[in-house]
Amino acid sequence: xxxxxxxxxxxxxxxxIDLRLEYxxxxxxxxxxxxxxxxxxxxxEKRAIFKKNLRSQLASIYDRKLYAIKKDSVRKQWSKIEGxxxxxxxxxxxxxxxxxxxxxxxxxxxxxxxxxxITVRAHTKRDVSEINxxxxxxxxxxxxxxxxxxxxxxxxxxxxxxDLFFKKTKLKEIFPYYKMQNxxxxxxxxxxxxxxxxxxx
Numbered sequence: 001x002x003x004x005x006x007x008x009x010x011x012x013x014x015x016x017i018d019l020r021l022e023y024x025x026x027x028x029x030x031x032x033x034x035x036x037x038x039x040x041x042x043x044x045e046k047r048a049i050f051k052k053n054l055r056s057q058l059a060s061i062y063d064r065k066l067y068a069i070k071k072d073s074v075r076k077q078w079s080k081i082e083g084x085x086x087x088x089x090x091x092x093x094x095x096x097x098x099x100x101x102x103x104x105x106x107x108x109x110x111x112x113x114x115x116x117x118i119t120v121r122a123h124t125k126r127d128v129s130e131i132n133x134x135x136x137x138x139x140x141x142x143x144x145x146x147x148x149x150x151x152x153x154x155x156x157x158x159x160x161x162x163d164l165f166f167k168k169t170k171l172k173e174i175f176p177y178y179k180m181q182n183x184x185x186x187x188x189x190x191x192x193x194x195x196x197x198x199x200x201x
Contacts (some may be wrong), residue, residue: 002086002096003135005075007067007103013058015119017051019107026064027110033108034123036061070122071103074131080131081174086138088170092201093143110134110139133166133178140165147197157193164194 016039025054026033038057042050083157086096102119109127112118118138121127127134140162148158165171166178168191 001075001079001082003078003082003099003101004102005071005072005078009059009062009064011021011065011102012062012106013055015102015104015107016054016058018138020050021081031108033154034106034121036106039106042190045094052177067103067105070105070128073128073133074101074103074120074122075130077128085136087170088174089143091169092198099139099142101120110138111123114142114145116142118142134174136166136171136175137162144197144201146199149194150200151193153193155191160190161194161197164190 016035019033019035020043023033023035023039025031036058039054042053042057045053046169089096093184097116102117103123105123107119107121110118110131111119118135119139119140120131120134122131144158144161148161153161155163163178163180166175167180172178
């Protein structure tokens with residue numbers, strides 16, 4: 001497989017530390033992110049106290065067996081489509097990387113870290129049922145990262161381009177039920193933006 005699936009208590013703690021800065025934005029925008037019940041009360045603490053208490057509280061609820069089950073489920077789901085997915089990507093990138101995918105129970109459904117790392121949430125049944133779409137979505141982000149930076153695209157523009165990969169390329173054959181995100185419709189010429197990125201890959 002081109003993706004190595006990993007999980008660890010240390011990684012989960014670091015994820016929750018990193019997400020602290022984004023937490024107010026998630027709350028203000030009603031963004032579908034999931035956090036431990038104790039997280040909100042910890043966020044008002046100073047950074048050092050926040051980190052110390054987070055480590056302690058997460059350690060008390062961390063269930064390694066549950067993460068192992070989630071990892072196996074995610075890996076099994078992805079193995080069904082990995083070959084076809086990367087075969088389609090060969091149209092734009094011949095030198096494909098190997099990737100790392102961290103399994104988490106918290107945060108948004110998916111995130112990426114250039115050049116080769118993604119994190120996916122596998123908390124709910126819906127998360128797991130949509131896991132292939134989430135993995136593919138984050139991998140597309142990595143594919144187009146340099147181009148979107150070069151074009152100085154904002155968050156909304158970038159998300160539209162990622163969505164269009166699932167609607168305007170052969171990826172629609174793997175993901176016929178992919179749901180476009182609720183991105184504002186004021187973005188001008190999304191197809192033109194998409195084509196600009198495609199041409200520069």
